[in-house]
Amino acid sequence: MAARRDSSILAGLACAVFILLCSVSEVSSNREGRKFVTFTVATDETDGFKRFMRSADKYNIQVQVLGMHQEWLGGDVQNNIGGGQKVLLLKEALKKYKDDKDLVIMFSDSYDVIITAEKEEILRKFDDFNARVVFGAEGFCWPDRTLADLYPEVRLGKPYLNSGGFIGYASELYQIVSHTSIQNQHDDQLYYTRIFLNPELREKFKMKLDHTSEIFQNMNGAGADLTLKFDDDKTRLRNRVYNTEPCIIHGNGPQKLVLNHIGNYVADSWSFDECHSCKENTFSLKTYKRDDYPVVVIGLFIEQPTPFVPEFLNKIYNLDYPKNKIVLFIHNHEEHHAGDVQEFVKNYGGDYKAVREVTPSMNMNQWYARKQGLSECIGVKCDYYLSVDADVQITNPKTLQILIQQNRSVIAPMATKYGKLWSNFWGAIGDDGFYARSDDYIDIVQGTKKGVWNVPYINNVYLIHGSLLQQPKTMPNFIVGQLDADMAFCASLREKGIFMYVTNMDTFGRLTTTTSYSTEHLHPDMWQMYDNRPDWEEKYIHADFYKMLDPKTEVEMPCPDVYWFPIVTETFCKHLVEEMENYGEWSAGKNEDQRLPSGYENVPTVDIHMRQVGFEKEWLTILKDYVCKLQLKVFPGYFSPAQAIMNFVVRYHPQEQPFLRPHHDSSTFTINLALNKAGVDFEGGGCRFLRYNCSVTNTKMGWLLMHPGRLTHYHEGLPTTNGTRYIMISFVDP
Ligand SMILES: *[C@@H]1O[C@H](CO)[C@@H](O)[C@H](O)[C@H]1NC(C)=O
Ligand SMILES: *[C@@H]1O[C@H](CO)[C@@H](O)[C@H](O)[C@H]1NC(C)=O
Ligand SMILES: *[C@@H]1O[C@H](CO)[C@@H](O)[C@H](O)[C@H]1NC(C)=O
16 A cells, blocks of 8 residues: 555656646646546536536546547436446547556546545545445446345445446556447446456456445435535535445436435535526626527416416516517417407517417417427527416516526526415425425525525426527427426426526516406406415505505695595506496495395495495405505504495496485595596596585595594585596495
8 A cells, every 4th residue: 555655656756747748638647646537428418417517627627528429329328228338438438548557537427427526535535445446336236136146245335336436447447348348238337237246356356336425426215315514615415324425426316306406506506605506607698789689489378367467468578678589479278368468469569579379269278389389489590488377477677688697408587476485496306296395495485595496397487598499309398198288398308307497596576376366257356465465466556555654754634634545556446447337236326225234324325335246355455454554644543443344336427326415424434535537537526524614626546535434524425517436435443
């Protein structure tokens, strides 16, 4: 041992001189003079290959890639035996080193491997084996289980050889790879196993297995043994069972997705301070002229009745991106939304490079439609394809630019459902092929960990790099067996070794919940306050409402103790009136009223109660969550239980009921919400408070008047002289 160290120091000196003479040496030497070469075999530059090379680079390990862009003849190694081609390529590469007894060669697969240590650590651990050749080990005897009995007994660790990674001296390794003939489609692991299981050869080549994952961690069957050890400097994978920190992580077999998860962290990818990998290979569109922006096809998919579809379309329109670089492909499968789409296309379609529409009457299913979307992209030689389902509200106009600049094969902006942990990605996949929660899922959803995450499943909204659509081997597929389109899409990407990322580096938008959306109503969005509050508020609560709550904002008081607030949008007013007219059963304005428990109304109006259109529960929530907050500001100290039995829309019309005689309300306070426009939709009208001889006639749509009910504010409805005036009344806390 000591003698060998000495000689290698001498060799190192010689080599240092040699390097000066021959600067492009493929053999790297460290200070101690150890010569070290790493080989891998890869025929394609898959995402996994790029990840491997990135990790090698992080740890200053130069890798010689064998077989790149050659045809792969080694069979389907994922699902079957094969890989003989790897042995043959290595044999060819090692020829020139065949007599080198000092040169250390490491071989590693690359598509499903990450390097997490520098050469010095690898060599130190290799020396500790006191072997000439060390192969990684695993718990499965593959591909020939009957060979298990021939293995030497192991006291600690995994017993069987895995050929995904090995290290050894060039002279011995060359003898091994050239020991017997092997063909491309033969199994490389079986080849090496046979040599190892031959006691004479094992002795001759001084072969050992890395049973306890000192260097090589084969993950198959060992997932539960592994844990991430976070470190500001370099996060490493730790084998808890053997108490080792392996250098070469091989996500073999079904562990590929777990390796993707680990790959989010190790090899200097991410730390709590910073996501390093997020910044790699990105670029900025700022250097582009608007006319040179990449061409994007945006596929929009309305596959079921969905809340807030006009808003969904508007947000697409609001994406900050040159419209002449965007082709819209719209698949609408719902007759219910035909009007929304038609209006959008009529108003804005002309701004885009082109719009292609598949209407409900064409009856195209979503599997085919999504495929069609990709075809449109190929047809216009797109640079990117952005797919967005109707249940995604993209609130960040920069979303498309951010995704493009991130420069990944497939990337989704994270979107979550309001108030839920539900999102558009999965952190892991269970054995059943469906959702499983990864240990970092909640941190990512809640944003306590920010990054660009390699995940096994994304949905609802994602950007695909156009280069993927140029060849079948990278083409995503929506039609796979009986799978739903989203499952098929992700399964096909996983199968093809294409990484899917989700980013939560920015806020992008949210998912709406579609389950409670009922097309029975004329304007179903009005009923969406429970499931989709942010979208509901955006659509229906007045933009100035929250400003009103600010103690610094002064509240208008047109008459003594009559307060005036903006509360709902004009859209709310319009939709409420239309719901009422659509329902149509206006009361006769008589004292007899069967809708009331008493059967009698003292001061009758022509009206429809909220309860009659099924909006009472929703209205009472508006009362509690919005109106009473305003009330507390102007009538402090009164904590309203927000009860109201009488909530109704009144219709005033010169030929019907034009006015209401003076009266008190049976309420603690009353609100009177103007639902249309004075001077535009009607003439006359307004409310007069007799005690103060004070009238409010220029009522504002979406604004409410709030005044005490039972005492002091004796009031009347002034005559509407032309047109129709609508107001909404609530007697709060009767
Ligand atoms: C995108 O990333 C790839 C590596 O995956 C890199 O080769 C390419 O230059 C990047 N594109 C841009 C425009 O920077
Ligand atoms: C009430 O106000 C109107 C104008 O605002 C005025 O003409 C009228 O005289 C007032 N009536 C009383 C009783 O003060
Ligand atoms: C009522 O309004 C309509 C249109 O706004 C107008 O044409 C008509 O002359 C008005 N009628 C009266 C009696 O003011």
